[in-house]
Amino acid sequence: xxxxxxxxxxxxxxxxxxxxxAKRSLTPYAGGTDxxxxxxxxxxxxxxxxxxxxxxxxxxxxxxxxxxxxTFTELLESALAPAILKAALSRIxxxxxxxxxxxxxxxxxxxxxxxxxxxxxxxxxxLKLSGSKGERLVPIQDFYLGRKKLDLQPxxxxxxxxxxxxxxxxxxYQKIGARKSLAISRLSFAGLFAEENGAITHCAVAFxxxxxxxxxxxxxxxxxxxxxxxxxxxxxxxxxxAYEEAIVPIRGRVSAEYRKETCLxxxxxxxxxxxx
Amino acid sequence: xxxxxxxxxxxxHASKMSGGAKYVADWSADGALYGRLVRSPYARARVLDxxxxxxxxxxxxxxxxxxxxxxxxxxxxxxxxxxxxxxVEYIGDPVLMVVGHDEKExxxxxxxxxxxxEELPAILNIRDYETVFFDYNYGKGDAQKAFAEADKVYExxxxxxxxxxxxxxxxxxxxxxxxxxxxxHGSMQCPYYVHGAIAKALGFTPDKVRVxxxxxxxxxxxxxxxxxxxxxxxxxxxxxxxxxxxxxxxDRREDMEFTSKRHPSLCTYKVxxxxxxxxxxxxxILFNSGGFTTLSAVVLQRGIIAASGVYNIPNLxxxxxxxxxxxxxxxxxxxxxxxxxFFAVETVMNHIAKxxxxxxxxxxxxxxxxxxxxxxxxxxxxFPVPLPDMIEEVEKASGYYAKREEYRKPQTGRYxxxxxxxxxxxxxxxxxxxxxxxxxxxxxxxxxxxxxxEVLVSQTDIGQGIKTTLSKIVxxxxxxxxxxxxxxxxxxxxxxxxxPTVASRSLMTVGELLRRAAIKLRGQWVDGEEQxxxxxxxxxxxxxxxYIEKFRGDxxxxxxxxxxxxxxxxxTLTGVHEVVGxxxxxxxxxxxxxxxxxxxxEGGFLQGLGYSSMEQMDTDAKGRIRNNSYSxxxxxxxxxVPNLQVIMHEEEYPDGPYGAKGxxxxxxxxxxxxxxxxxxxxxxxxxLYHAPFSTEDTxxxxxxxx
Numbered sequence: 004x005x006x007x008x009x010x011x012x013x014x015x016x017x018x019x020x021x022x023x024x025a026k027r028s029l030t031p032y033a034g035g036t037d038x039x040x041x042x043x044x045x046x047x048x049x050x051x052x053x054x055x056x057x058x059x060x061x062x063x064x065x066x067x068x069x070x071x072x073x074t075f076t077e078l079l080e081s082a083l084a085p086a087i088l089k090a091a092l093s094r095i096x097x098x099x100x101x102x103x104x105x106x107x108x109x110x111x112x113x114x115x116x117x118x119x120x121x122x123x124x125x126x127x128x129x130l131k132l133s134g135s136k137g138e139r140l141v142p143i144q145d146f147y148l149g150r151k152k153l154d155l156q157p158x159x160x161x162x163x164x165x166x167x168x169x170x171x172x173x174x175x176y177q178k179i180g181a182r183k184s185l186a187i188s189r190l191s192f193a194g195l196f197a198e199e200n201g202a203i204t205h206c207a208v209a210f211x212x213x214x215x216x217x218x219x220x221x222x223x224x225x226x227x228x229x230x231x232x233x234x235x236x237x238x239x240x241x242x243x244x245a246y247e248e249a250i251v252p253i254r255g256r257v258s259a260e261y262r263k264e265t266c267l268x269x270x271x272x273x274x275x276x277x278x279x
Numbered sequence: 280x281x282x283x284x285x286x287x288x289x290x291x292h293a294s295k296m297s298g299g300a301k302y303v304a305d306w307s308a309d310g311a312l313y314g315r316l317v318r319s320p321y322a323r324a325r326v327l328d329x330x331x332x333x334x335x336x337x338x339x340x341x342x343x344x345x346x347x348x349x350x351x352x353x354x355x356x357x358x359x360x361x362x363x364x365x366x367v368e369y370i371g372d373p374v375l376m377v378v379g380h381d382e383k384e385x386x387x388x389x390x391x392x393x394x395x396x397e398e399l400p401a402i403l404n405i406r407d408y409e410t411v412f413f414d415y416n417y418g419k420g421d422a423q424k425a426f427a428e429a430d431k432v433y434e435x436x437x438x439x440x441x442x443x444x445x446x447x448x449x450x451x452x453x454x455x456x457x458x459x460x461x462x463x464h465g466s467m468q469c470p471y472y473v474h475g476a477i478a479k480a481l482g483f484t485p486d487k488v489r490v491x492x493x494x495x496x497x498x499x500x501x502x503x504x505x506x507x508x509x510x511x512x513x514x515x516x517x518x519x520x521x522x523x524x525x526x527x528x529x530d531r532r533e534d535m536e537f538t539s540k541r542h543p544s545l546c547t548y549k550v551x552x553x554x555x556x557x558x559x560x561x562x563x564i565l566f567n568s569g570g571f572t573t574l575s576a577v578v579l580q581r582g583i584i585a586a587s588g589v590y591n592i593p594n595l596x597x598x599x600x601x602x603x604x605x606x607x608x609x610x611x612x613x614x615x616x617x618x619x620x621f622f623a624v625e626t627v628m629n630h631i632a633k634x635x636x637x638x639x640x641x642x643x644x645x646x647x648x649x650x651x652x653x654x655x656x657x658x659x660x661x662f663p664v665p666l667p668d669m670i671e672e673v674e675k676a677s678g679y680y681a682k683r684e685e686y687r688k689p690q691t692g693r694y695x696x697x698x699x700x701x702x703x704x705x706x707x708x709x710x711x712x713x714x715x716x717x718x719x720x721x722x723x724x725x726x727x728x729x730x731x732x733e734v735l736v737s738q739t740d741i742g743q744g745i746k747t748t749l750s751k752i753v754x755x756x757x758x759x760x761x762x763x764x765x766x767x768x769x770x771x772x773x774x775x776x777x778x779p780t781v782a783s784r785s786l787m788t789v790g791e792l793l794r795r796a797a798i799k800l801r802g803q804w805v806d807g808e809e810q811x812x813x814x815x816x817x818x819x820x821x822x823x824x825x826y827i828e829k830f831r832g833d834x835x836x837x838x839x840x841x842x843x844x845x846x847x848x849x850x851t852l853t854g855v856h857e858v859v860g861x862x863x864x865x866x867x868x869x870x871x872x873x874x875x876x877x878x879x880x881e882g883g884f885l886q887g888l889g890y891s892s893m894e895q896m897d898t899d900a901k902g903r904i905r906n907n908s909y910s911x912x913x914x915x916x917x918x919x920v921p922n923l924q925v926i927m928h929e930e931e932y933p934d935g936p937y938g939a940k941g942x943x944x945x946x947x948x949x950x951x952x953x954x955x956x957x958x959x960x961x962x963x964x965x966x967l968y969h970a971p972f973s974t975e976d977t978x979x980x981x982x983x984x985x
Contacts, residue, residue: 097916179853179974181893181913190853256911261854261975268852272693 011048017056017133017162023049025135025158033057033072034103036096037112057107057162060084067166071107075119078106085166087126087174087193091118094178097185107161110143113151116188116212118178124219125193125209128166134159150215170195170205175273179265181256188212189257192269196277201231208273210266213252220249227279235279246270283755283937286874290746290766291494300494303451303465304528311453312337314376314516314527315389318537319367322401322605322902326363326374332391338384340392341516342375348482352508353475356412359571359608361480361511366399368570369605370903371537378516378525401605403902405545405567408602412572413579417830419657420594422551425559429551433631437548437623438969439951441896442541442889443906444612445914448496450538451528452509454517461514464491467506468498469779470737474771476507477514491770498741499886500611503781504574505538536907539610540896542566542578542601544619546586548627551594555635557628557646559594562586564620568601569608575601578609580710580827582616584834587655588624589666589702590646595655597830606898611781613883614948617705618890622970625701625952629959630966638683639956640670640700647702658823658833665930666702669842669864672926673700677844677862686960695963696859698846699956703949706835707932707941708784711825712818720816721775722792724753724800728809732757732800734766734793736777738785743943744875745785751871752790752936756797757804775813783839783941786871790936792816819934837932839945840866843884845891845953849961851985854977856958858888858920866928867942868935873927880925880946887950889915891970 006013011029014020023029029049032038038048051057057072060081067083075092078084079101084092095101095109095118109117110130122128123143130141135158143164146154155161175194180186191211197204206227210218223245227235252262294300331340343350343362350364351357363374374394379385402409426432452465461481467473467490474490477483490510495502509527517525529538549561564583568575583599632642648654650663674680682698690696708714723735734753740746750764757764767773777789796814803810818836825832843863849856863884870876893913896906906912925946931938951970959967962977963984969976 177853179855182915182919183857184916184918186913187910257975261978264978265853272852 010046011050013050013053015053017054020049020051020054020160021133021135021158024160028157031111031160033105033108034074036100036104037108062168065168067168069106069164069166071161071163072105075101075104075106085171087171087176087195088119088122090176091122091178091193094118106164111153111161113147113153115150115215115217118188118191118211121191121193121209121211121217123164123166124217125195125207126166126171127207128164130161131163131165132159133162140165144219147216170197170207173197175276177269190262190265192266192273194273198232203227203230203232203235208270210250213250213262213266215253218250220246223249232278239274239279243267243270280873281869281937283751284870284873286872287747287751287761289744289875290750291740302448302496303453303493306453306526308526311524311526312378312380312520313382313385314378314513314525315385316373316512316527317375317377317389317392317394319363319370319372319374319396321367321396321398322370322403323399324367324396325399326365326367327395327397329375330393332388334388335379335384338377338379338388339519340375340377341519345515345519346480347518348480351479352511353479354504354507354573355576356572359508359573361515367396369607370901371607372570373512376512376516376527378520401902403604403606403898405543405565405602405604408604410603411600412568412603413576413601415579415583415599415830416597417583417656418596419653420559422559422561422594422596425594426549426551426561429553429558431552433550433552433627433634435548435627435630436968437546437626439544439619439622440971441543442612442894443535443896443912444499444501444540445912446497446499446501449529449531449534450502450505450509451526452506452513453524453526454510454513455522455524456517456520457522460487460489461517462489462491463510463514464493465506465510466495466502467492468495468502468739468741468781470739470769470771471776472504472779473507473510476511480511481514481518489770489772492739492768494768495739495741499613500615500781501539502741503611503779505610531909532907535912536904537607539573539608541612542568542575542609542616542619546620546623548623550627550631552631552635555637557590557592557631560587560592562597564597564599566599566601566616566619567604567606567609569604569606571608572601573608574610577710578611578616580616581706582620584655584706584710584830585617586620586624588621588628589648589704590628590643591648591652592646597655606902607904613886613944614705615782615944618948618951621701621703621949622951625703625949626955626968629956633964640679643702644670654834656825656830656832656834658825660838661821662837662932663930665840665866665928666842669840669866669928670702672864672928673842673844673862676924676926677846677860679844682846683960693851695849695851695961696847697849697957697960698844699953699960700842700844701949701952701956702842704838704840705783705941705945705948707837707839708788708835709782710834711827714788714816715818718778718816720778720789720792721813722777722789722796723775723811723813724793724796726800726810728807730759730763730806732759732764734764735774736766736789736793737769737771737774738777738789739769739780741780743879744872745780748786748871748875749790749793752794753797756794757801783943783945786942787932787935787940788816790871790939791934794936836934837940839868839941840930841945841949843950843953845888845950845957847954847957847961849958849977851981854974854981856892856974856977860922860924861888861920862924862926863946864926864928865945866930867945868932868940869929869938870927871936871939876927876942877925879942881923883944883946884923884925884950885915885920887947888920888954890947891951891954892972894971895973
């Protein structure tokens with residue numbers, strides 16, 4: 004059943020929700036932590052907090068699935084959410100905001116500073132987009148087209164995040180904010196690494212809050228994948244050099260020079276930690 | 280612990296915790312008009328013409344032509360116009376106010392106002408100044424001779440930045456003109472300052488102006504002078520509003536960008552050393568005053584008097600100038616000029632000690648003033664200087680010496696540590712003879728027939744608990760339960776002028792007057808009768824008269840003292856610095872309420888840590904302050920300093936109530952010097968010269984030392 008409010012609609016199922024989204028121009032409102040401060044008094048909203056399909060946390064053999072309207076706190080308290088995700092979520096804002104803010108909202112805001120999105124990038128997660136004509140699954144890296152530009156149709160909603168289970172165990176996460184809590188990322192880094200029988204089976208890094216979109220370069224990481232540790236050590240400087248060229252920071256609250264230097268420091272530190 | 284120090288439930292606890300306390304924005308807006316200021320987009324320009332949009336019925340604009348008295352806000356020098364004159368002097372200088380029926384309409388109209396400007400060259404950098412608002416000079420001994428005889432002379436330049444008060448409640452004022460009288464109420468520290476300013480701007484006699492303080496959500500100095508400006512603007516609008524109240528309440532961005540903040544400074548220290556001791560200092564201080572003088576004269580006075588720190592320097596020459604730039608006028612913020620000079624003097628002492636191969640704290644101990652010594656202005660430290668004991672207390676809590684020694688060894692690895700310590704005082708109360716010559720405080724106690732006693736003072740409770748502490752003093756002296764004594768928000772129609780709520784003076788000066796008034800009342804007490812007693816300020820007998828033109832004599836009757844250590848952990852990969860621990864010993868004399876005083880010390884200490892590091896604010900190439908929101912102006916939270924420890928040291932002041940002296944400003948003042956000293960140690964012993972010190976600054980320094 005849909006409750007009608009002066010400023011929007013409260014559907015109770017995904018079907019109702021998508022029907023409304025198809026018919027009207029409504030701003031999806033999950034936790035509201037970004038929308039509240041915009042204070043658009045004439046806004047018309049699609050409230051998402053009563054839709055069970057968007058709140059589910061589940062798994063199958065290969066993947067974890069997080070409903071887009073799961074709050075950061077719900078994920079922090081979930082046994083299924085991996086440590087790398089929790090490391091990032093626990094540094095978001097402060098408890099009050101973590102209690103209402105959602106991953107769907109964090110992604111949908113379209114910012115390269117989104118702390119949960121960084122983890123979805125480095126883990127090569129995909130987004131389930133639900134629309135009136137059906138569903139599609141889009142890798143998160145393809146979903147971000149530019150700053151605040153998303154591959155999302157007017158009738159579509161981000162309904163779920165699908166995260167591959169493989170490669171999650173060995174990770175690094177670093178956030179630099181202006182202070183320890185209630186701080187927007189000025190720079191963030193996440194890395195995953197795996198080796199088997201002396202060979203690197205997986206290496207993935209991502210940089211947040213550096214340029215318009217989170218930086219994730221599988222082509223560069225492939226420089227190390229398949230190599231033995233000694234070979235990777237030999238390739239290290241070329242790998243770092245490649246990222247030095249790939250990271251083109253924009254100037255913001257901190258200078259581009261600082262961002263770049265620190266990104267590379269964190270990358271080198273990650274390699275050190277992984278024995279390279 | 281003394282009985283009086285035991286903590287009680289604050290007088291305003293229930294109203295604030297229940298949400299019942301009425302702040303200016305809580306007043307009903309029914310029938311009220313909204314005012315919105317139209318401000319200069321240029322750092323300096325001539326105002327050629329003003330084009331108003333079509334104004335709906337009942338809406339209007341006011342500018343300098345509507346000021347019925349003098350277009351000057353009475354602060355110290357009265358150069359700040361109520362509304363801009365022929366020129367605008369900084370980005371944000373108010374040209375006019377648009378008044379409308381609701382917030383939206385008023386915002387729309389304000390946006391539609393077109394002002395023609397002729398842009399003029401502006402001065403944005405303190406180094407480029409042309410106009411010197413105030414130029415003071417004082418000294419003692421023979422600095423010239425001492426420099427000629429010195430073994431070594433050091434010269435260093437120090438810089439400090441803006442600091443925004445970041446009070447929780449923004450500035451706001453409501454004014455209404457009815458029956459020949461202007462009533463103004465709002466968020467403020469000093470109702471009688473506002474009162475005097477309005478009377479002058481409107482050309483009214485004092486009895487035709489009434490000012491009431493609403494419950495105020497923090498001030499820290501930011502509501503000392505600025506409310507006078509806003510109140511004059513609002514009152515001019517109300518005078519034209521046909522009896523309707525006009526309300527002007529700032530949003531955060533307007534408040535952060537256009538209201539006063541701490542003066543940025545540029546201090547040059549020349550120090551002469553002979554036989555391992557500092558024998559002379561030649562100090563040149565520049566404060567960035569912004570576009571108008573507001574409080575700069577008095578901020579500068581306090582700053583230059585503190586320029587030689589807690590040290591007994593026999594030969595001293597101090598010059599201080601407050602210079603004009605076309606930026607937002609700077610003003611009062613907790614510490615009032617002293618944080619800037621204490622940063623410089625403490626840091627230069629550290630650098631000299633390092634150069635001489637002496638542990639800085641030992642070096643400082645060799646120069647510390649003691650009871651009976653002359654002050655910088657040839658007054659006297661009349662009372663014991665408890666620094667040696669306080670250093671012991673901080674050493675015990677922090678393990679300073681052992682850590683200092685350990686972190687001096689070459690450090691490797693990602694994280695580097697450092698610890699620093701600084702020593703400071705804060706002169707208690709007004710500088711010089713201000714109390715005696717200008718303030719002339721009067722307090723009253725009104726005893727009702729039912730035995731209840733009202734404290735009648737113009738002190739404002741801005742979160743520092745003054746309602747509670749003053750009531751405690753009166754209740755204690757009258758020997759009545761605390762709930763028999765009460766203190767309302769001041770109303771100039773109801774309370775005498777006991778002076779402003781500034782300069783860490785309220786408890787010490789007004790509290791002592793109330794204590795004496797209570798003794799008087801006790802002596803005259805008649806059950807069942809309504810009674811009134813009054814008490815006037817009298818300067819203590821021991822004071823060596825202060826002459827401001829020569830900066831000579833006792834600048835303060837006594838001093839509050841502090842020692843603080845800060846330990847940092849610096850991340851060499853990211854430049855992030857983390858406060859591992861912060862320990863302070865604070866002497867404010869007797870604590871009239873321990874919870875309140877400890878809260879004050881912790882809060883001020885934290886503001887000092889912010890001022891040292893993350894509180895970054897600057898003007899851009901056009902002179903605009905861009906850090907105008909809490910996402911761009913970062914203040915520390917408790918998570919940033921989990922280990923902050925406050926020790927209270929009590930050195931009683933005989934002329935303060937039960938031994939109490941100034942407290943409010945003390946904890947912030949000397950913190951940056953301890954912080955930067957810790958940073959220097961973590962960065963391989965490099966010398967640093969400015970605060971706040973950012974993560975980017977750290978990375979820059981690391982590039983040089985690693």
